[in-house]
Amino acid sequence: MKELWSKEQEIRFFTEFRKSAAPEQLFYLSDDNRYYAYWPKSYSGSKSTLQARNALIGDYTEKWSADLLSEFAQSNGYHVVKGAVCEELGLPQKSPADVAICRTKNVYQKAEDILLIIEVKMSIVWNWELQLQAHGEKLVCLGDYTTHRGNPGLLRSDTVLKAIGKCLNVRISSFKASGIPIIVLGNTPITRNYYEKVDHLKRGGIIQGFWSVNPKPLDKSLTPRLLNNGEESIKATEGLGFYRFDTYDEFLKKLEELFREEREFFSSMRTEDELGKFIEIANREATYEKKAEKFLTLIRG
DNA sequence: GAGTCACTCGTAATTAACTA
DNA sequence: TAGTTAATTACGAGTGACTC
Secondary structure, three states: OOOOOOHHHHHHHHHHHHOOOOHHHHOEEOOOOOEEOOOEOOOOOOOOOOOOOHHHHHHHHHHHHHHHHHHHHHHOOOEEEEEEEEHHHOEOOOOOEEEEEEOOOOOEOOHHHEEEEEEEEOOOOOEEEEEEEOOEEEEEEEEOOOOEOOOOHHHOHHHHHHHHHHHHHHHOOOHHHHHOOEEEEEOOOOOHHHHHHHHHHHHOOOOOEEEEOOOOOOOOOOOOOOOOOOOOOOOEOOOOOEEEOOOHHHHHHHHHHHHHOOOOOOOOOOOHHHHHHHHHHHOOOOOHHHHHHHHHHHHHO
């Protein structure tokens, strides 16, 4: 049984990379010689911007996401591919799919063998202090993302926009992309400003969901911790464009749902007269599937 | 070795919301 | 209406991987 994102995963990240990286590569060093993962909001000393950690986080979270999907893929006879390349779908070697579920295990994929594309946008969510001690070292959690200056993962508008851009690039690359679902996988909520936008993206068939695999991004004290806008971490948006998973089973269920039905993305800018004609022609076909096929052929013609 | 790109995150600048 | 605070956007930073 796989586990979703939690403090445990972040401890593993720091523990793993501390074997090969100096504390200064993973933590900020404050004026009073303390190592912080993020600058605490209460800290007022001199600050720097840590860059050496970025690529490590990207790599770690992509591997972790691939592992999270591996059981599901295997049980269905598919493969999880990290960094899948498919020129046809606008996924060149320079900007491959972070993770994909495919029919084969090759990095180089044909469009028809790709079943799901996943864009991973994850960060370190909590703040941590590395305490060096005489006998080893200790990681102490200092608080959730409301307590530090960092704005992790999908809480950043530019991260969300970048994810949308990449997904859109795949969608418009080829008609072969129109049946492949695309998911943005994160470990934070999204900001209120994007609630309606992610729902529109889902309804429009561009991105099938912004999924958070972090069940408890906020620490709760005896009284529930509220965000500035007066709400706790959001479970889902109205149109399910954003969805937070609380258990691995729930995640599996949603994945199965995604694979169960074949979908077709289409977009167009046609006059009502043209659309009416297309519908009339398509309606002459015998079955709903045939009607849809005919309609899509006409609209793409 | 130069150039390009993508990674994430700090912060300046801008916009929105609130208060007196 | 002006001043203040909060929220959001956009830019640019260092690094490693990659290509030529």
